[in-house]
Amino acid sequence: MYISARERQILEVLLKTTDETTVKDLAEFIGVSGRTIHRDLKNIEDILDEYNIKLQKKSGVGVQITGEQNKIRELELYLFNLSHKEYTPDERQSIMLCELLETSEPVKLHALASDLNVTIATVSSDLTKLEERLKTFGLALIRRRGYGVEIEGEESAKRRAMSQLISEYLDESELLSLTRDNIQMRSTQQIHSISERLMGLVEKKKLVIVENIVNSIVQELPFSMADSAYIGLVVHLALAVERIQKGEGININFSYLEDQKVTKEYKFAERIVSQLERVFTISIPEAEIAYITMHLKGAKLRHENEHSIEDTSLQAAIKTKKLIEIVGKLAGMDLSTNRSLFEGLSVHLKPAIYRIKQKMGISNPLLDKIKKDYADLFELVKQAVNQVFPEFYVPDEETAI
Numbered sequence: 001m002y003i004s005a006r007e008r009q010i011l012e013v014l015l016k017t018t019d020e021t022t023v024k025d026l027a028e029f030i031g032v033s034g035r036t037i038h039r040d041l042k043n044i045e046d047i048l049d050e051y052n053i054k055l056q057k058k059s060g061v062g063v064q065i066t067g068e069q070n071k072i073r074e075l076e077l078y079l080f081n082l083s084h085k086e087y088t089p090d091e092r093q094s095i096m097l098c099e100l101l102e103t104s105e106p107v108k109l110h111a112l113a114s115d116l117n118v119t120i121a122t123v124s125s126d127l128t129k130l131e132e133r134l135k136t137f138g139l140a141l142i143r144r145r146g147y148g149v150e151i152e153g154e155e156s157a158k159r160r161a162m163s164q165l166i167s168e169y170l171d172e173s174e175l176l177s178l179t180r181d182n183i184q185m186r187s188t189q190q191i192h193s194i195s196e197r198l199m200g201l202v203e204k205k206k207l208v209i210v211e212n213i214v215n216s217i218v219q220e221l222p223f224s225m226a227d228s229a230y231i232g233l234v235v236h237l238a239l240a241v242e243r244i245q246k247g248e249g250i251n252i253n254f255s256y257l258e259d260q261k262v263t264k265e266y267k268f269a270e271r272i273v274s275q276l277e278r279v280f281t282i283s284i285p286e287a288e289i290a291y292i293t294m295h296l297k298g299a300k301l302r303h304e305n306e307h308s309i310e311d312t313s314l315q316a317a318i319k320t321k322k323l324i325e326i327v328g329k330l331a332g333m334d335l336s337t338n339r340s341l342f343e344g345l346s347v348h349l350k351p352a353i354y355r356i357k358q359k360m361g362i363s364n365p366l367l368d369k370i371k372k373d374y375a376d377l378f379e380l381v382k383q384a385v386n387q388v389f390p391e392f393y394v395p396d397e398e399t400a401i
Contacts, residue, residue: 003047006030006115007040008079011047011065014055015076020062031108051075092116093126094165097133100141101158101165104246106148136393137161156250156291159239166235206280210238213275217268221296233295237276240291244282252287260289265296319353319388320346326384356392367397 003011009030014021023041027034041063045055051074053067065072096112113123127149131141137160139153151158211234218225218233225233243249260266269292273284320342328335335341371378378399385394 003079004040004043004115006032006036006111007044007047009114010037010040010044011075011079014063014065015072015079018064020056020058020064022062025062030114031111033105035105036103036107036111048075089126089129092118092122093130093133096123096126097130097161098165100149100151101162103150104248106142106144106150108148112149134161136395137164154251155243155248156252158248159236159243159250162239163232163235206241207234207238209279210234210241210276213237213272213279217272217275221268222264229295233292236295237272237292240284240288241276241280241282244284244288245280249285250287250291252290257286257290260293263293263297266290266293268296269293320349323349323384323388326387327381330380330383352398356389356394356398371396 010026013026013029023034023037027037030037041055048055048065048067051067051071053065053071053075056064056066058064095116099112099115100107109120109123109127113120116123127141127143134141134151134153137153138157139151139161141149142152143149214230214234214237218230266289269289272292273289276282277284321336324335324338324342324345382396382399385399
């Protein structure tokens with residue numbers, strides 16, 4: 001089980017005293033809110049269980065670790081020998097983003113610094129870099145002296161950021177193994193990887209349940225789903241359940257919702273929601289059903305293999321022609337007569353336009369390699385894409401494809 005730096009701090013404080021310690025004192029010492037301490041204490045109870053030690057709670061008095069001295073000593077030695085995990089700057093920023101997305105309250109800079117074992121100056125520098133990253137999701141980073149730092153924006157935007165974080169660090173095979181194979185075994189092992197830590201955004205058992213529900217229903221879809229689309233739907237649903245249970249809901253345009261209700265995919269989405277509501281004992285609003293419908297429709301579009309201009313939408317054909325024309329001018333060559341390029345790109349653009357409009361996002365494991373090996377071409381295509389789609393934000397993942 002992963003022990004964060006903050007959880008380690010709390011354990012060390014509790015282990016140093018034989019008296020009860022109040023949540024307020026713990027919060028002041030570590031520099032977080034009482035609510036955060038209460039949340040961490042739940043994880044700490046699981047850690048203590050592994051050593052047959054108990055966290056004794058006395059209402060109005062405080063908390064205290066109790067148990068056999070040899071077991072307590074064993075835990076103290078483990079914490080003493082626990083090495084600090086070093087992360088790359090990108091990983092560190094992703095972990096900060098993960099923590100800020102999870103919490104609904106401000107987080108103090110020194111709490112983030114303590115958790116990552118870096119200086120406050122490093123945290124401040126990382127947060128500055130995170131601001132640009134958050135803008136791509138339509139989110140803002142609020143920083144105030146003495147107040148802390150928090151993320152501000154719509155719930156749907158926060159979920160997109162969470163989904164991207166997960167897909168960025170876990171490839172399809174990793175996610176499939178988490179949901180289908182040895183999830184129980186993995187959850188009891190010591191966790192050090194960035195991938196495992198980010199999966200904290202979704203409770204693993206919840207992911208398994210959601211996957212089972214989705215798997216039973218998508219079998220009846222009139223089209224097959226690629227692993228990427230399937231995993232995207234599972235992660236989206238698991239995040240939705242997690243956030244709904246925390247009281248966070250999304251909003252959706254009424255007319256868009258009504259448009260979705262008449263589609264076949266909406267019926268399948270309703271069945272998925274019905275099972276989720278029953279299993280998790282929650283009420284899922286219609287807006288969430290529309291978002292699930294959007295995922296199913298996106299998967300359907302990726303599944304279709306149109307190879308002629310008649311089958312692609314007029315919009316995709318027009319955008320394709322314009323994109324090829326601009327890229328050709330920037331590259332100094334005539335690409336307008338390349339029929340196979342036109343047909344292949346128009347087939348790709350149809351689902352891409354849908355994803356871009358719905359801000360669905362996509363995972364592209366080859367992005368870094370493409371940027372490195374074809375840097376000039378990538379920048380050229382990016383310029384053209386920005387001209388063709390000035391009204392949308394097109395992520396690099398789509399541009400690279």
